[in-house]
Amino acid sequence: MRLSLLRRVGLAVAFALALSTCVFAEVRLPALIGDNMVLQQGMDAQVWGWADAGERVTVKGSWNANAVSTRAGSDGRWMVKLETPEAGGPHTISVQGQNSIELTNVMVGEVWVCSGQSNMQMSLAPSQPWHKGVLNFEEEIAEADHPLVRLFTVAPETAEEPREDCTGEWVPCSPDTVAPFSAVAYFFGREIHRELAAPIGLINTSWGGTPAEAWTSREGMETVPDLTTLQDNCDDSAARHNVDRPAFEARLKQAQAKEGDSAVSVESLVGVWDFVSGSPGSEYQATLTVSLNNGDLDVDMAWTPEESTDVSFENGVLKWSFPLPQYSPAPFECEVTVRGDTFMGTIATGDNPGNPIRGLKRASGVEDPPRLLAAAAQNCPSSLFNAMIAPLAPYAIRGSIWYQGESNTGRAYAYRRLFPAMIQDWRRVWGQGDFPFYYVQIAPFRYGDPVVAAELREAQLMTLSVPNTGMAVTLDIGDVDDIHPRNKQEVGRRLALWALAKTYGAEDLVYSGPVYRSMSVEGDAVRIEFDHVGGGLVAKDGPLTDFTIAGEDRAFVEADAVIDGDAVVVSAPGVKKPVAVRFGWTSTATPNLFNKEGLPASTFRTDDWPGVTHPDNQGER
Numbered sequence: 001m002r003l004s005l006l007r008r009v010g011l012a013v014a015f016a017l018a019l020s021t022c023v024f025a026e027v028r029l030p031a032l033i034g035d036n037m038v039l040q041q042g043m044d045a046q047v048w049g050w051a052d053a054g055e056r057v058t059v060k061g062s063w064n065a066n067a068v069s070t071r072a073g074s075d076g077r078w079m080v081k082l083e084t085p086e087a088g089g090p091h092t093i094s095v096q097g098q099n100s101i102e103l104t105n106v107m108v109g110e111v112w113v114c115s116g117q118s119n120m121q122m123s124l125a126p127s128q129p130w131h132k133g134v135l136n137f138e139e140e141i142a143e144a145d146h147p148l149v150r151l152f153t154v155a156p157e158t159a160e161e162p163r164e165d166c167t168g169e170w171v172p173c174s175p176d177t178v179a180p181f182s183a184v185a186y187f188f189g190r191e192i193h194r195e196l197a198a199p200i201g202l203i204n205t206s207w208g209g210t211p212a213e214a215w216t217s218r219e220g221m222e223t224v225p226d227l228t229t230l231q232d233n234c235d236d237s238a239a240r241h242n243v244d245r246p247a248f249e250a251r252l253k254q255a256q257a258k259e260g261d262s263a264v265s266v267e268s269l270v271g272v273w274d275f276v277s278g279s280p281g282s283e284y285q286a287t288l289t290v291s292l293n294n295g296d297l298d299v300d301m302a303w304t305p306e307e308s309t310d311v312s313f314e315n316g317v318l319k320w321s322f323p324l325p326q327y328s329p330a331p332f333e334c335e336v337t338v339r340g341d342t343f344m345g346t347i348a349t350g351d352n353p354g355n356p357i358r359g360l361k362r363a364s365g366v367e368d369p370p371r372l373l374a375a376a377a378q379n380c381p382s383s384l385f386n387a388m389i390a391p392l393a394p395y396a397i398r399g400s401i402w403y404q405g406e407s408n409t410g411r412a413y414a415y416r417r418l419f420p421a422m423i424q425d426w427r428r429v430w431g432q433g434d435f436p437f438y439y440v441q442i443a444p445f446r447y448g449d450p451v452v453a454a455e456l457r458e459a460q461l462m463t464l465s466v467p468n469t470g471m472a473v474t475l476d477i478g479d480v481d482d483i484h485p486r487n488k489q490e491v492g493r494r495l496a497l498w499a500l501a502k503t504y505g506a507e508d509l510v511y512s513g514p515v516y517r518s519m520s521v522e523g524d525a526v527r528i529e530f531d532h533v534g535g536g537l538v539a540k541d542g543p544l545t546d547f548t549i550a551g552e553d554r555a556f557v558e559a560d561a562v563i564d565g566d567a568v569v570v571s572a573p574g575v576k577k578p579v580a581v582r583f584g585w586t587s588t589a590t591p592n593l594f595n596k597e598g599l600p601a602s603t604f605r606t607d608d609w610p611g612v613t614h615p616d617n618q619g620e621r
Helices: 002-023 135-141 183-196 218-222 225-241 244-259 385-392 404-429 452-465 488-503
Strands: 038-040 046-049 056-061 069-070 077-083 087-095 101-118 146-154 170-173 200-206 270-273 284-290 299-301 309-315 317-323 333-340 343-348 357-360 399-403 437-440 469-474 517-521 525-531 537-538 547-550 560-564 567-571 580-583 594-596
Touching: 038 200, 046 087, 056 077, 069 077, 077 299, 101 146, 101 183, 101 385, 146 183, 183 200, 183 399, 183 488, 200 385, 218 404, 385 404, 399 488, 404 437, 404 452, 437 488, 452 469, 469 488, 525 580, 537 560, 547 567
Parallel strands: 038 101, 101 200, 101 399, 146 200, 399 437, 437 469
Antiparallel strands: 046 077, 056 069, 056 087, 087 101, 146 170, 270 284, 270 357, 284 317, 299 333, 309 317, 333 343, 343 357, 517 525, 525 567, 537 594, 547 580, 560 567
């Protein structure tokens, strides 16, 4: 009898616990669906979240008398579609399950995903050590009172598998919120807002120094078979990079106990090595905070520049400055060893030396210290797609803008296939067809190699063959001594020209500079024809520059170039039988061919001879 009673009590308690779990389970929404958000007009808005399996969830927009209901699946995920009204607001959205959520200040308008590396990440204000803020940033920030423009920044994270959620929140654009936001995205959105007078939602998901493969899913990478080795190599490197921190701390404590010393504190195990961006030959300073017993340092560097390295130690901070070596797209590594009950650390960069990299250090006596390798997690294929793109779909969007490529200059030939594959990959994930994808052609910069950037710009030019794409050229608004040029206003405006003309139907709007179409040999000269000549071709500030010409010997020489109607005629005294012409074919080219609307011509070449980034690595320069 006693046992039976206990069993009945136990069952009752179990039932009560189960019931309480059900009653107090909360419907949850992803970060992207929240107060102040913008829903894409003209499309059904996907609203989703999580609840108990089988839980009934009802969603209603204040603009519609009818609610939409569904039940959470076995995995707890649910999704509904809301028909959106015309642009406007503010609206509210109610979500009802076992609990209630009300979203306020919701607008309906145009939504754009804004992504890429540091030139997209670069904020209006100088909030990072590698940039000085945009031109006139104080004035721009003070005037950024646009409450109908909404900003969402995805927190930088990596993941080995696609995630369902990210970190971030929607905020109305104001002088208080715009300073840390992507400058290119803001100026693009501001231009669209001015022309359409509609609410604009901008989702900034970017990370400095990252390659395009990090933003592409595994499925997308597999569509380009010869790129899958990138994932394999990174998997191996990442496995060694992801150190077991608890085990490392335990070994550190053992070493400290053994020596009766606390030469290195556990709290300062991981330091951040910040590289202030600049140009080859400029001074770079890296800092790492450490705890030391004394300031007597014996410092070794595995890589040492030709010039002497200045090393100092003040208030627990080790600092050293060195000139950046001639830029190479391949990673380089610096290692610093501080002897005498101190630490050992390594640092490494990917393609962008301005990217912050985490380093490790150890106390003496720790065997086989962990070591940071060149493949940082954010540079691994699919790592940023998984954490910073996958959680955004299927949020309805109008399109995407993109500013990236600097970190792929050393593999420009691969970018010809990788970049289109990434675009198609995003379109597959969103399931909205060939949504607009407008991107920025990289600006001139002293990469070290004289032509790798030209080959990357060519790969970007070739991507215009992908449906519903557009390219903003920046050859005239770059800075060869700074990979982060400050004139982001014009970058955003040029991207907006593409959107206004091709997406929103603005008539008679010239939205592109001259783009190479064809060539024909006329005796000892070559006639180059262009698309997008607008009101006509012009040479700014003197004769045309940056044209070269070659004969059958493939030896390019500086050429004379003159405008003839809507074409350019190119020749050189020593080339009697020309076969090829190149334009802007250097990493630092700042040519002066424009159309009358002030938009510059893109880098191009008429030949297809293997370049320096060709797989056989025996290309022409």
